[in-house]
Amino acid sequence: MEFLRTNRLKVVYTKDEYLRDIIEIEKEQNDNGFVSLWSMSKHLNSMEKNDSLHLTILDNNDKFVGYMIINFENKNMELMRINLKNRDEGYGFEIIQEIIRYAFTKTDVNRLWLDVRHINERGIYLYKKLGFVKEGELREAVLHKNKFLNVIIMSILRSEYEKNIFRYS
Numbered sequence: 261m262e263f264l265r266t267n268r269l270k271v272v273y274t275k276d277e278y279l280r281d282i283i284e285i286e287k288e289q290n291d292n293g294f295v296s297l298w299s300m301s302k303h304l305n306s307m308e309k310n311d312s313l314h315l316t317i318l319d320n321n322d323k324f325v326g327y328m329i330i331n332f333e334n335k336n337m338e339l340m341r342i343n344l345k346n347r348d349e350g351y352g353f354e355i356i357q358e359i360i361r362y363a364f365t366k367t368d369v370n371r372l373w374l375d376v377r378h379i380n381e382r383g384i385y386l387y388k389k390l391g392f393v394k395e396g397e398l399r400e401a402v403l404h405k406n407k408f409l410n411v412i413i414m415s416i417l418r419s420e421y422e423k424n425i426f427r428y429s
């Protein structure tokens with residue numbers, strides 16, 4: 261079932277058949293230190309949770325592009341995970357811009373937030389470009405290959421979305 265659509269992409273609720281592709285790119289990006297690795301059963305649990313959205317991103321030919329996991333709590337929406345197979349093609353910008361619009365036009369959340377590891381220069385650049393504001397940095401919060409990585413928290417508030425609405429339309 262379709263969740264949302266952009267010019268080049270469609271976002272659907274994750275089905276079991278996509279989990280093989282999801283785990284494969286998750287392994288790759290876990291190795292790079294950008295995302296943590298979940299077991300199949302953790303993904304399956306998240307697909308069933310009422311306060312989470314486990315979403316698969318497809319291109320217009322239904323080819324697997326990536327996935328996202330979104331959580332809702334206390335008028336906050338967390339873009340907990342986004343992981344794309346095809347990078348640097350503008351898909352991240354396209355899809356996250358649509359997620360921002362969704363958050364502030366289709367739900368009543370006050371804050372859309374995410375965390376990103378400090379080594380993820382591409383992610384940090386893109387989130388800033390999309391209007392995310394750095395809230396702070398959790399020092400040495402994640403262990404990856406014997407090194408501790410800092411985790412940066414970034415967010416957009418509803419008031420910021422409304423003030424800068426032109427950049428999202």
Ligand SMILES: CC(C)(COP(=O)(O)OP(=O)(O)OC[C@H]1O[C@@H](n2cnc3c(N)ncnc32)[C@H](O)[C@@H]1OP(=O)(O)O)[C@@H](O)C(=O)NCCC(=O)NCCS
Nearest residue numbers: 294342343344347348349350351352353376381382383385
């Ligand atoms: C992070 C991610 C979602 C971004 O999506 P994407 O489709 O690759 O991003 P886009 O192509 O829309 O934009 C990437 C931008 O970063 C820039 N960029 C690429 N590498 C960069 C780097 N090392 N440092 C800074 N900017 C960089 C690109 O030039 C582009 O900017 P521009 O369009 O202004 O020229 C995607 O790359 C991804 O899934 N990465 C692996 C997993 C991951 O890091 N997930 C996020 C965890 S928080």
